[in-house]
Amino acid sequence: MIPRSGNIHLTAEQMNILDEQAKSAWPIEACAILIGRTNKETVIINEVYLVANSDKSSISFKISAQDTIRAYDRADELESEVVGVFHSHPAPPFPSSTDLQFMRQNPVVWVIMSMPSGVVKAHRLTDNNAEEIGIRVTSN
Ligand SMILES: [Zn+2]
Incomplete structure (x- = not known):
């Protein structure tokens, strides 16, 4: 397998929104x-x-399907795409076997925040397996 380097870029403000969402x-x-x-x-x-x-x-x-449809509509408004899914879970920030099944249905970048530590990692599907990619936090 050829190692691939990928990156996801989020602003500090966006990371903060995810952090607040996970905490609340x-x-x-x-x-x-x-x-x-x-x-x-x-x-x-x-x-x-x-x-x-x-x-x-x-x-x-x-x-929900309704939230998913709204998000796709919002992406259209921004002339962008749905490129990732974020969730927090009470385990280290690696996809669970259930997450991996859903990743195969939604092969976008999966950003997972481990709670309560707040450690975040990003993965995407490569050759049917979750491969970690880098997270770069940019200034706003
Ligand atoms: Zn999970």
Whole structure:
């Protein structure tokens, strides 16, 4: 396998929004849809679209069809795309086996925040497996 280097760029403000969402939802898993653009191996986030966890669970999350449609509409407005999914979970920030199944259905960048530590990692699907990519926090 050829090692690939990828990156996701978020602004400090966007990271802060994700952090606040995860903290306020805790112990329920928080989630968000990440809207932006992909330029070769780099994914640049334009907007964090906060959504509710319709599972209201501390061990799983689900984004409603209605929220998903709204996020896609918002992406269209911004002339961007849905490029990532964010969620927090009570484990290290690596995709669980359930997350991996959903990653195969939604092969965008998956950003996971471990709670309560707040450590964040990003993964995407490469050869059917989750591969970690770098997170670059840019100034606003
Ligand atoms: Zn998870």
